[in-house]
Structure formats: structure tokens, C-alpha cells
Amino acid sequence: MPPRRSRPPAVRLAPGEWLRWRLNHRSSSAAGMADWFYEQNTINIAYGPHARDVFLGTPTRHIDERGHLR
Numbered sequence: 365m366p367p368r369r370s371r372p373p374a375v376r377l378a379p380g381e382w383l384r385w386r387l388n389h390r391s392s393s394a395a396g397m398a399d400w401f402y403e404q405n406t407i408n409i410a411y412g413p414h415a416r417d418v419f420l421g422t423p424t425r426h427i428d429e430r431g432h433l434r
Contacts, residue, residue: 377411383410
């Protein structure tokens with residue numbers, strides 16, 4: 365497992381704001397017999413009514429929890 369800082373504090377969104385949260389992971393099989401596989405996730409969360417293309421712009425808030433995956 366890559367070293368990670370502790371989790372950031374909770375984020376409060378006001379109506380009309382949105383958040384982009386980025387994470388990544390490195391995993392193997394439960395027995396450790398398979399090769400590593402890597403995954404990166406981007407989660408967008410909006411509070412309140414928004415246009416359909418809201419996530420195509422610049423987020424109001426951004427959390428980047430990606431770690432260095434050797």
C-alpha cells in the first residue's frame with residue numbers, strides 16, 4: 365500500500381458549489397499471486413440544482429488524495 369497522509373477534514377458545500385475528489389489505488393489478488401493493477405477514481409459531487417454540464421467546468425472545491433504508486 366502506498367503511504368498516505370491522514371484523510372482531509374470533511375468538506376461542506378454551500379448550495380451551488382461542487383467538489384472534485386481524486387484518488388488512486390494499487391491492488392493485487394488476495395493471495396498476492398497476481399500482478400498489481402492500478403486504478404484512479406475521480407468523484408464529482410454537486411449540492412443543489414445545477415446545469416447538466418456542471419462537471420465540465422472548474423470545481424468550486426478540489427481534494428486530491430492521489431499517492432505515488434511505484
